[in-house]
Amino acid sequence: MTAQVITVTSGKGGVGKTTAVANLATALAMDGKRVVCIDGDIGLRNLDVVMGLENRIVYDIVDVIEGRCKLKQAMIRDKHYSDLYLIPAAQTRDKNAVSPSDMIRICKDLRPDADFIIVDSPAGIERGFRNAIAAADRVLVVTNPEVSAVRDADRVVGILEAEEKGSPLLILNRLNPSLVKSNDMLSAEDVLDLLGIQLVGIVPEDENVIIGSNRGAPVVTDSKSRAGQAFKNIARRLQGQDVPFMDLANQGGIWSAIQRLTGRK
Amino acid sequence: MNFFSRKKSAASAKERLQLVLIHDRTDLTPAQLDALKDDLLNTLSKYIDIDHETVQIGLERDGRSQRLVADIPLRSSSHHRMG
Numbered sequence: 147m148t149a150q151v152i153t154v155t156s157g158k159g160g161v162g163k164t165t166a167v168a169n170l171a172t173a174l175a176m177d178g179k180r181v182v183c184i185d186g187d188i189g190l191r192n193l194d195v196v197m198g199l200e201n202r203i204v205y206d207i208v209d210v211i212e213g214r215c216k217l218k219q220a221m222i223r224d225k226h227y228s229d230l231y232l233i234p235a236a237q238t239r240d241k242n243a244v245s246p247s248d249m250i251r252i253c254k255d256l257r258p259d260a261d262f263i264i265v266d267s268p269a270g271i272e273r274g275f276r277n278a279i280a281a282a283d284r285v286l287v288v289t290n291p292e293v294s295a296v297r298d299a300d301r302v303v304g305i306l307e308a309e310e311k312g313s314p315l316l317i318l319n320r321l322n323p324s325l326v327k328s329n330d331m332l333s334a335e336d337v338l339d340l341l342g343i344q345l346v347g348i349v350p351e352d353e354n355v356i357i358g359s360n361r362g363a364p365v366v367t368d369s370k371s372r373a374g375q376a377f378k379n380i381a382r383r384l385q386g387q388d389v390p391f392m393d394l395a396n397q398g399g400i401w402s403a404i405q406r407l408t409g410r411k
Numbered sequence: 412m413n414f415f416s417r418k419k420s421a422a423s424a425k426e427r428l429q430l431v432l433i434h435d436r437t438d439l440t441p442a443q444l445d446a447l448k449d450d451l452l453n454t455l456s457k458y459i460d461i462d463h464e465t466v467q468i469g470l471e472r473d474g475r476s477q478r479l480v481a482d483i484p485l486r487s488s489s490h491h492r493m494g
Contacts, residue, residue, distance in 0.1 A: 293424050293431075300432050307475070329419035336425050340432060342475035 157298030159269030173381035198362020246280030347380035
């Protein structure tokens, strides 16, 4: 068995790439998979804090590339899942410290001992993004149902096709079912029609995501969270399982009804 | 806000994105597309008699590919020869 390398990217910043990486990696580890995540956002590292591992960093990916440590020494083991590791980005260097061939070499070294390698891409379509997709077997594009995020996602999909990386899979993040219902938010169908790629999951807007990142505990560890369930479903689909999509429309109705009852809307 | 005269925002978002994505994907601005149409019609007019009023040229989307679709009705050739 050799690991599958999955890169998570988006074009636009702030759509939930890092959250998606932390949650998919954790969900895969909860399913007993051996997972290594790599923070590809050199100079703006964040995957460590979202996963709650910021205090354990000794070495980072640039230390590995420049030979200051062994690959294993830069792999930080998760607090709860012993087969989940993070290779952090360097914080005081820039994206030019890493090249696409460095990423390919690191992933090659990791492949024999892992099931999944999840690479968190920086925003944008420049060097850091090129590094992040260099070793990818599969690319996930994260977007929000919002004009600027969809437009940037389309650019990224176009580049991935031009680079012959195959057609990426879409994660539609932060969908608000009640806004979709009132026709004030693009629906999943709209976004899929616009982008013309295959869907791997829809993640509803959920305040538990922020609560989870505040605590450094990805939302998949919260069994009651809807977003957590959505990420768990995506992780299962990445393992080749056929998981039906959640019925967000109905839940949204209930959700907004509860919101109305509690006077939050 | 008047709910009856104002289109819901999701429909505006989709319509606007459809146009923007077509121009992004083809790297063609609306102005360049207009210039292309003019050039195309001028070239065609050298060989055939075109009714400029009824010509339709535009970009259409088909999944992730775009195509330039032109519907160019021709004037009757007899009319041309007689003239």
